[in-house]
Amino acid sequence: AAKSMGRDRVRLFSPGLREAARWRLEVATRLRDEAIDQLVVHYQPVVRLDTGAVEGVEALVRWQHPERGLLAPDTFLAVAEETGQIIPITRWLLRETTRRAAAWAAEGLPLRMSVNISARHFSAETLVRDVRLALRESGLPPDQLVLELTETSIAEDPTRAEDQLTVLRRAGIRVAIDDFGTGWSSLAQLFSLPIGTLKIDRSLLVAAERVTGGEGGAVLAAIVALTRTLGIRSVAEGVETVEHLRMVREAGCDMVQGWLLSHPMPADEVPRWVRRVQEAGG
Ligand code: C2E
Ligand code: CA
Ligand code: CA
Ligand code: CA
Numbered sequence: 001a002a003k004s005m006g007r008d009r010v011r012l013f014s015p016g017l018r019e020a021a022r023w024r025l026e027v028a029t030r031l032r033d034e035a036i037d038q039l040v041v042h043y044q045p046v047v048r049l050d051t052g053a054v055e056g057v058e059a060l061v062r063w064q065h066p067e068r069g070l071l072a073p074d075t076f077l078a079v080a081e082e083t084g085q086i087i088p089i090t091r092w093l094l095r096e097t098t099r100r101a102a103a104w105a106a107e108g109l110p111l112r113m114s115v116n117i118s119a120r121h122f123s124a125e126t127l128v129r130d131v132r133l134a135l136r137e138s139g140l141p142p143d144q145l146v147l148e149l150t151e152t153s154i155a156e157d158p159t160r161a162e163d164q165l166t167v168l169r170r171a172g173i174r175v176a177i178d179d180f181g182t183g184w185s186s187l188a189q190l191f192s193l194p195i196g197t198l199k200i201d202r203s204l205l206v207a208a209e210r211v212t213g214g215e216g217g218a219v220l221a222a223i224v225a226l227t228r229t230l231g232i233r234s235v236a237e238g239v240e241t242v243e244h245l246r247m248v249r250e251a252g253c254d255m256v257q258g259w260l261l262s263h264p265m266p267a268d269e270v271p272r273w274v275r276r277v278q279e280a281g282g
Helices: 017-032 034-038 077-083 086-106 127-138 151-155 158-170 187-191 202-210 212-229 242-251 267-281
Strands: 039-048 054-065 069-071 112-116 145-150 174-180 197-200 233-236
Touching: 017 034, 017 077, 034 039, 034 054, 034 086, 039 086, 039 267, 054 086, 054 267, 077 086, 086 112, 086 127, 086 267, 112 174, 127 145, 127 158, 145 151, 151 158, 151 174, 158 174, 197 212, 202 212, 202 242, 212 233, 212 242, 233 242
Parallel strands: 054 112, 112 145, 145 174, 174 197, 197 233
Antiparallel strands: 039 054, 054 069
């Protein structure tokens, strides 16, 4: 068990073309009844670069499939999004993760909890109600929850997105833009929204690394400088190597997340991991 510490060995099950249709049907059927009980949440730490303190964790869902093993979200979430099952799944996730964060806080480990919200749920009437209910039931303070929304889910309907974001902000709930750099059309539009955090996608890191002569790092630095001007905090995602860490540190990113620090891990491993980092950091 110690050996697997900090690793989550998810399966990236990729069915063949003929099998794909059957898989979609299986997912759609199972997610309707028994599968929600088989979902598990792994948590990946987000660490502050200035102090080395653990800022919080991102909740990442997996499916403990009885025959196929631990499945990565990419294998089933697209179907859940299509069928609408993503909404009850996320409702469950919100309750599970806020309860978990409240329990950690009670143990003296206050960790900000980030939860991914799908485009479909973001545009649904129930989102704010679902979030408020989870907060009330768990007793977690609203500012300890971060909803991660992708650029694309906001781009679908920017006006409605702005309203929805304003409601969330008034409720004291933080919002992060996820996967920044993978598809936004207008920076100006993005930065006019009430968001607290920008998560810089791993693809920008990889691109920056490929550019020789330091311009890649300069692009990262420019993005970070822009966010800072706007009072938005930045997280570099997918930091896998010491070189990545050096680049994002130099660019001035506020926080990092990635395999270099930790793979996503089961809930029961989180307190030990956080305490070890705290003791090492001092
Ligand atoms: P994401 O929100 O961008 O989450 C980060 C993904 O990058 C996770 O994959 C994480 O395991 C992976 N990752 C973390 N560090 C590294 C690294 O250093 N290198 C690389 N190459 N990858 C790293 P995961 O868990 O497979 O999740 C994939 C996507 O599925 C997520 O991307 C998110 O869009 C979606 N997802 C996961 N959980 C949920 C959820 O509860 N609800 C919703 N709506 N979507 C979710
Ligand atoms: Ca995310
Ligand atoms: Ca992301
Ligand atoms: Ca992603």
